[in-house]
Amino acid sequence: MGTLRAYDVRQESTMIQPLDFNDRLGLKSVDGVFKAEITNVIRLTDWEKLFHLRICDDTERQRFSFLPGQFVMIEVPGYGEVPISISSSTSNKGYLEVCIRNAGTVTNALHQAQRGAKVGIRGPFGTHFPLEQMEGHSVLLIAGGLGLAPLRAPIYYVTENRAEFKDVHILYGTRSPDQLLFDYQYESWRRIDDVNMQIIVEQPNGSWDGPVGLITELLDGVEVDPQQTFAIVCGPPVMFKFVCRRLNEMGIPMDRMFVSLERRMQCGMGKCCRCNVGATYTCTDGPVFDYWSVMNLKEAI
């Protein structure tokens, strides 16, 4: 027995509750993960795979919910943790889908993983695309390259709630045809009533018979009422910079365009500072920002 009093942090009432990252204010086991099983692996391209992750614990799985645009931290014990945006529909309660490019140690380990492997999930973290606010308006859903992965959640939201939106345009561009993600889904999106889906590549190969050029060229054929339109733009900074500039020329206000930023997050909770830009934490103030905020965020583009 010491002279000084001991304090057991685990006594805090909120620490006893089931882990819930949606509750940002209560004290919780911030490093605790939800154990999840890889139930499906879908090869998308030579570089990207889609994983279906099913949270093992029934209670945790039922409590887990997210909003389109949010991300999770995926832990591969022994390798490390990476931030990955959620690619599936918010209405899907059974499992979540994440599209992962083989780009480093952890993602390479994931690419080796077989069905049945157990990974850890922390999250969901971050801001989301304000789709409720977009209802009643036309929407432009624009992705470049890997940007289709985070855009897929809003695409599901819009197509599942088609009646709530006016005109819907899905525009997607990659460098070459072999980089196109989710190519097996384009037809199903196109068939939805009044969804204009267009794809463009910069460097066509022999079998490509679609449009060739930069993603901004697809906007030439799009007519919208700028005061009645929202846009979501996902892709590398150089891509969303040109697209947003173009959308602004079309008359769409900058605070109605939303982009998702990428940084090297190590915590997801506004602590590690690795995604900090001045006072802005990409993990908690983002990753989804309106373009006006991004313009004012030094170093963002």
Added chain:
Amino acid sequence: MLFRILGKDQFHALVEIILKSNEVIAPKRIGAKANGQPIHEFLPISAFDEMDLHYRSTQYSAKTYFLPYQETLSTFRLHGGDWEQEIAYRSEPRAIIGLRAYDVNALVKLDKVFARGRFPSPYYISRRKNTFIVGIDHDPLEDEFSQSMGADIVTHGFDLFLTDLGDRYFVAIASDHAFSLLSMVETAEVTDDDTQTYKEVRRRILEGFKTQINAKNLPNLLDLEFTSEVWKKWGKKCLSCGSCAMVCPTCYCYGVNEEVTMDFSEAKRVKQLYSCNILDFAEVAGGHNFRPDHETRLKYRYYHQHRGFMEDYDEPKCVGCNRCGRVCLAGINPPAVIKDLYEEDL
């Protein structure tokens, strides 16, 4: 706040009582520089006499006892393709004696980041709530600018705060824990005479600050001078070693690495304090680095200290201890950099 008078012999007795059954961290002389100036660090002591409360400064702050340079966040026990995660928080009580006002205020700032707001950290809270803090007044160091940062006066964040009145301490008691510990030794009521002496000592301290920086307009200035040549000038000197963040009492950024045991039975998630000056701080998957230059990284360190933190908490992150300025091998120090920024502005 409750105030009492504590004789120095009684303070000695109090420390001995705590030492008997708890770890005590205090400024300890560990050697001397070539010029004979003693070097002190906050280290565990085993006897009262190992503590030197007349220390000039410590090279490192005491933040390692709250945010260790390395800390295991969790352990995965690996077995047959499956795993179990185990998480433990450090909960052994200990005392830290001899923190100066700026170091106590540094903890108050860290509390804002780690004990409140979004996602409070149980790792930090457990260490913080299990640490008994005894602060002590000091005469300002010649290069300390804590007054300009508003970090020279403490109002909370400690258990006991001592002011040396010569043969006795004037003690501010800030917790029930401290009050009950003090009941184990003899204390006296504060007399008018004590109050008078205390006020004189405090006035001497307040008027003793030699280094001041103009912090009033700093957040605005940093935004305005974002592309200033000043950053090139100082950035060119910066070695990107990260020493400034290591000694800083409020720098808290980190990275997480995974370690696996040789027999593959265990994997640990290990948090390691980092520095925004280190080359790969803002590098992302695929190799793109948002801050490839020395000057950009140095600028962002100042930007977070004096503007970013200000936007979030209405106060700068810096407490003005100038440990970073003293440790920097390239001679980069906040008073000089900030002075340059102002002159650019004229």
